[in-house]
Amino acid sequence: MIQHGPLIEKLLAGQFICAVSEPAYFQRLNEQQVRSDIDEYLKPLNRRLATTEDSDVYFLGWCELTTELREQLKQQFITTLSSLLPLLDWMQLVQEALGRDATVSPGDTIKLHEFVQKTEDHEGLRQRFSQLASDRFFNSHAEALDAQVKTVFRRLKEHGYLEQPHSDRQYYLVTGKVNYLIELLRFIRDEENLPVEDSTTQEELW
Numbered sequence: 264m265i266q267h268g269p270l271i272e273k274l275l276a277g278q279f280i281c282a283v284s285e286p287a288y289f290q291r292l293n294e295q296q297v298r299s300d301i302d303e304y305l306k307p308l309n310r311r312l313a314t315t316e317d318s319d320v321y322f323l324g325w326c327e328l329t330t331e332l333r334e335q336l337k338q339q340f341i342t343t344l345s346s347l348l349p350l351l352d353w354m355q356l357v358q359e360a361l362g363r364d365a366t367v368s369p370g371d372t373i374k375l376h377e378f379v380q381k382t383e384d385h386e387g388l389r390q391r392f393s394q395l396a397s398d399r400f401f402n403s404h405a406e407a408l409d410a411q412v413k414t415v416f417r418r419l420k421e422h423g424y425l426e427q428p429h430s431d432r433q434y435y436l437v438t439g440k441v442n443y444l445i446e447l448l449r450f451i452r453d454e455e456n457l458p459v460e461d462s463t464t465q466e467e468l469w
Contacts, residue, residue: 267291267301274301274323275310281320281439283369283426292321315446319369320439343447349398350424350444353415356395360388366445367437373425375433379412 270288273280282289291297292312302311306326313324325332354366357373360381367373382388389408396403396411403414416435419425424444425435 267297267304271301271304274312274321275308277323279320279322279423279438279440279443281369283436283438284423284440289321293318315439315442317442320443322443344451346400346422347444347448347451349395349400350419351448352391352395353419354441356382356388356392360385367441369437369439369442371437373416373435373437375412375416375435379409382412383408 270280270291273285273288278284280288280292292301298312305311305323309326310323311326312321314321325336328336357363357378358366360378361373362381382392392408392415393411395401396405396415401415401418403411405411405414416425420427420435423440424438426438427435
């Protein structure tokens with residue numbers, strides 16, 4: 264298992280592995296034998312490999328949920344819920360500003376200057392993005408749109424939803440963690456019976 268050591272460390276650290284964030288590791292995880300070997304190694308730790316429905320991102324789940332783990336996961340779930348709405352709003356704003364037919368998906372490229380220009384030219388989008396940027400999840404205190412956008416995209420990169428291939432070039436790639444987010448939203452809707460706003464754009468996300 265030595266050859267899989269760095270990959271396992273990333274997974275245990277809570278990272279999401281996809282074709283955008285870690286292409287070499289993702290390709291390795293697409294091999295059934297590798298997944299079986301890693302699962303066997305993780306079993307004594309009560310961990311296992313998990314993936315989305317389309318297998319476009321890998322992450323770790325638990326084998327058995329103890330009472331202690333359930334309480335821990337409950338607290339994590341509450342924290343995650345507080346970030347879901349701003350993330351969903353961001354996805355909608357990108358879709359509207361860039362005139363896309365569907366929401367962002369893994370591998371999509373978002374050019375910062377194009378997004379800023381499109382948002383700046385639309386007063387409604389400008390106001391909505393300013394409100395979004397001030398949300399405590401993004402925590403931007405800037406007044407200029409350009410600065411707000413940079414803060415929001417930097418935070419999304421920190422949380423693994425975006426990758427910036429070149430630090431000196433202002434464009435980002437959407438990672439597979441976005442699909443994990445969408446599946447989590449579906450789970451909340453279907454299993455937790457939480458209310459969902461009735462809008463065409465949101466229905467596309469479900």
